[in-house]
Amino acid sequence: AQSVTQLDSQVPVFEEAPVELRCNYSSSVSVYLFWYVQYPNQGLQLLLKYLSGSTLVKGINGFEAEFNKSQTSFHLRKPSVHISDTAEYFCAVSEKAAGNKLTFGGGTRVLVKP
Amino acid sequence: EAQVTQNPRYLITVTGKKLTVTCSQNMNHEYMSWYRQDPGLGLRQIYYSMNVEVTDKGDVPEGYKVSRKEKRNFPLILESPSPNQTSLYFCASSILAGVDEQFFGPGTRLTVL
Numbered sequence: 001a002q003s004v005t006q007l008d009s010q011v012p013v014f015e016e017a018p019v020e021l022r023c024n025y026s027s028s029v030s031v032y033l034f035w036y037v038q039y040p041n042q043g044l045q046l047l048l049k050y051l052s053g054s055t056l057v058k059g060i061n062g063f064e065a066e067f068n069k070s071q072t073s074f075h076l077r078k079p080s081v082h083i084s085d086t087a088e089y090f091c092a093v094s095e096k097a098a099g100n101k102l103t104f105g106g107g108t109r110v111l112v113k114p
Numbered sequence: 115e116a117q118v119t120q121n122p123r124y125l126i127t128v129t130g131k132k133l134t135v136t137c138s139q140n141m142n143h144e145y146m147s148w149y150r151q152d153p154g155l156g157l158r159q160i161y162y163s164m165n166v167e168v169t170d171k172g173d174v175p176e177g178y179k180v181s182r183k184e185k186r187n188f189p190l191i192l193e194s195p196s197p198n199q200t201s202l203y204f205c206a207s208s209i210l211a212g213v214d215e216q217f218f219g220p221g222t223r224l225t226v227l
Contacts, residue, residue: 009154032213043118043204043218044157051213090156094212101172102212104149104156 002027004093004105012111013081021076021108023091033074034092034102035065044090050074061085086112116141120205120219127195128227135190135222137205145211146188147172148180150201151221157204163188164211195226 007022025031032051036044048059055067065076074091091105118139127133139146147162149172159172163182177199179191188207192199202223206216 004156006156041221043220044206044216045218046215049215101159101162102147102216104158106154106156 002031002093002095002101002103004091004103006089006091006105006108008108009106010109010111012113014113015083016080018077018079019081019085019110021089021091021110023074023076023105025072025074025091025093027072027093027095029095032094033065033067034094035059035063035074035076036090036092036104038088038090038107040087047076047089081110081112083112083114086110116217118205118207118217118219120203120222122222123220124223126225126227129196130194133192133195133224135192135203135205135224137188137190137219138186139188139205139207139217140186141207141217142185143207143209143217144185145209146182146205146207147211147216148178148188148190149204149206150174150199151204152201160190160203162211195224197226200224200226 003026005024013019034049035047038044048057050057050067058064063078088107088109094102121136148160149157158174161180163169205219208214208216
């Protein structure tokens with residue numbers, strides 16, 4: 001069964017500093033990869049997704065992620081964060097062999113400090 | 115406006131009192147799913163539905179029921195709630211499972227005393 005590990009449960013970061021959120025998954029078959037963001041008291045919204053093609057994926061709000069098949073990772077980055085990026089971020093994976101079932105990581109809470 | 119709605123948003127109940135959380139989407143999506151969110155565990159899938167009258171268990175189905183009689187609605191039923199079902203619940207929908215963006219409802223915070 002696939003699993004998703006987000007290595008950091010909380011990441012404090014100063015405004016305008018870069019941030020990287022780490023995500024590793026366990027799967028031996030083709031996967032689709034997603035990052036979702038959850039702002040306080042809201043549902044989840046899609047930031048970006050990787051289905052195929054270029055391993056560097058650009059999403060909304062200046063975020064990007066890189067798919068590394070050999071390391072089974074899909075880390076999320078932003079070069080300069082804003083206060084409004086304070087939220088919880090979830091990595092998710094689906095694999096064709098599992099009927100495209102989506103499995104989420106435990107989440108990383110990002111707190112942007114002024 | 116394309117959206118997924120859930121009701122109620124907040125609910126406090128007692129052990130054993132049957133309840134239903136409604137979910138409705140207006141995007142004509144085939145796929146719908148229920149998740150529960152618990153601290154440190156991310157979102158875990160309870161049940162999902164590939165289409166009308168087609169439902170299946172997710173990772174944590176015990177204590178829950180669902181039905182999909184119409185494409186737009188996917189209610190979650192707790193026949194006899196217990197305190198370990200206290201959680202934040204999300205309904206989501208998408209065109210296809212696992213490939214397309216899932217659109218999430220605003221969440222239902224359930225407390226079972």
